[in-house]
Amino acid sequence: MAMSGGNAIRGTRVGAGPMGESERGETAPRERVPFYCANGHVNDTWFAADAEIPDTWDCPRCGLPGGRDEQAPPAPPRTEPYKTHLAYVKERRSDADGAAILEEALTRLRASREL
Known part of the structure; x- marks a missing residue:
């Protein structure tokens, strides 16, 4: 079966019609x-x-x-480095607070072992 050389709809979609404002509205x-x-x-x-x-x-x-100002574009956003859980805890508590909490936990642990 031979293909005809003059395919009038080559490169168009099925159902494609004329495009323009008359089709889409203003x-x-x-x-x-x-x-x-x-x-x-x-x-x-x-x-x-x-x-x-x-x-x-x-x-x-x-x-x-x-x-919108060409002479003064906004500065790039500052990226915060990744913080570990420990870094966040150290922001909230001093070393003295941490030592007191550790001592309290150790005292409870030792008391539970004595029972």
């Missing part, structure tokens, strides 16, 4: 808002004309926050 009024990140990337984002524009928008290229 587009809402919108405005382009540039956001600038600390790495110098410019992210042009489109918002509806009546939408509330946020102060920051994450850069799609590097993930840093972008601001």
